[in-house]
Amino acid sequence: MIAYLSGTVLTKRKDCIVLLVGQVGYDVYVNRPSKYQRNEQVELFTYHQFKEDGQYLYGFETEEEYELFTSLIQVKGLGCKSVLNMLGAMDCQTIITAIEKEDTGTLKKLPGIGAKTAGQMILDLKGKIMIETTLPSQSKGKTVDLPVWDEVSEALLTLGYKQAEINTIELSADQIEKGNVNDLLRHCLKILAKNKRF
Known part of the structure; x- marks a missing residue:
């Protein structure tokens, strides 16, 4: 292999x-x-x-993409090439969040995915996708399990920010571990607003 x-x-x-x-x-x-x-x-x-x-x-390019790919191809009706197209159309975290929240509307935005397949993805994968969270920017390359950052990242995605924008945020693991969701979210929003000005 x-x-x-x-x-x-x-x-x-x-x-x-x-x-x-x-x-x-x-x-x-x-x-x-x-x-x-x-x-x-x-x-x-x-x-x-x-x-x-x-x-x-x-x-x-990332282990996250690889892990999600290998999970999705286990779903009935999904082949390797169709899953590859899905990953090109939507970032990993958005797909995972949609599956966990049973958000068929978001999943149906993926190329070639209808209501039946979206439902099958949720049925087969909800609660089963185990992908480590990658910290943004200066911590890139290190994977840790930080629930606080998961919540902040999910909130930013809900607010309409792209995963690529979120990955530009510079935070240390110590900042994330010691912070709370609301404070970190406000801090991240300031960083993102500043980045848009440059």
Whole structure:
């Protein structure tokens, strides 16, 4: 099983990139091939699929994406490529929150997802998706279980902020551990408002 690849983008195709690792080029299916540049250095967690008609590699920039992908493909009616498209259309936390809150309206915004499949996702995965929370900015790369930050992050998503914006917030693990939800939320809103001015 190929679980991780580090290499250079050789070229881009419609739904995948060719990643050059040493002297070998791998077709790796990613959710938005257009965002990659030729000669860019890339590190990807990969899911190696074996089918009767061949083998396929699906690549993810974070472990969170990989873990959610492997959970979603267990849902009846969802295949690897359809789940990959879903992850390209909506961030992980929004999908997880929608499943936990049984928010079929949000799930139906995903490409190819109707009411029946949205309901199946909730039935199969609610309370079962175990993904560690990644702290924003300066703590990037460290994963910890901080319920306070989970609540703050969820509140910001509800207020309409994108996960990419939330990830720009600079907080230390100590700040989050010692803070409360309301104070941290106000602090984060100030940071986000300041960031928008620049």
